[in-house]
């Protein structure tokens with residue numbers, strides 16, 4: 287079957303009307319990859335990676351963006367706007383072009399990964415670098431979009447979460463059931479809110495008979511939901527979750543409490559380690575923020591949290607090529623120079 291994209295495939299679950307343009311870059315339908323080696327290390331029956339980096343712009347943001355942009359187009363808007371740590375702007379820029387809309391993005395100056403910035407620019411978005419952090423950029427966007435004819439496409443826009451919840455449908459469909467645990471990184475907390483909404487909808491429609499426990503992981507330097515209060519100056523190598531005052535705060539807490547899950551912190555060191563382990567042991571290259579889910583599951587495994595019979599799905603939110611600078615730093619000193627000679631190469635390889 288040709289995959290038709292989110293709007294068409296999940297139409298029954300989305301707030302579409304006859305007038306909604308069914309735009310698509312064929313987002314969604316991302317692979318659920320069974321773990322080869324980490325499963326034993328974690329000590330569970332099943333460990334799967336939902337690789338959202340395989341979406342058209344390289345992150346899960348495409349799922350929600352396609353709905354938000356389609357609805358903006360339906361409403362006759364001509365400009366869309368967002369604040370972004372990077373992936374939202376890349377996705378907004380691409381889908382805005384697909385729908386023939388203009389896109390304005392506000393990014394925190396100097397804190398955007400190279401891959402993401404290049405995407406927004408290539409798609410012709412107007413990029414404004416705010417001399418401040420994400421939370422400040424979002425405040426500006428909220429004001430402008432509520433006072434001018436400009437559509438807000440941050441995850442405060444409920445259509446974003448409607449689209450993002452479809453990832454939970456795919457997890458259930460491809461797994462053939464409900465995982466015991468769903469682990470994911472938490473930044474602005476839209477995604478954990480959306481997954482939980484998706485699972486609950488399936489439950490209400492009697493498509494599933496149990497619900498997973500949600501395991502959210504924040505970076506230790508940007509973990510307001512763990513601390514129970516906003517962080518004024520969030521710091522982490524994982525720029526996609528460098529957020530001090532999550533917009534979907536209530537949704538995240540509800541997901542945690544209703545599912546009897548948890549939201550905990552992982553250090554930058556644990557995040558970078560997990561990123562390297564995923565690349566080396568599983569052949570999956572993700573950006574640092576995405577590795578927070580795996581870092582968290584590895585941490586819980588060390589704490590003997592799992593009993594052994596569970597199935598765990600780790601959401602890998604974005605592709606590793608988004609942030610080549612961090613990846614190269616992780617691999618410093620691993621390229622050897624050699625003369626263009628068979629003898630020299632054979633010598634180095636020890637063949």
Ligand SMILES: *Cc1c(COP(=O)(O)O)cnc(C)c1O
Pocket residue numbers: 345346347373374441471472473474475476477478526527573575576603604605
């Ligand atoms: C946006 C993003 C996150 C955080 O998701 P929230 O919905 O803001 O919690 C995590 N990882 C990546 C790669 C992202 O782009």
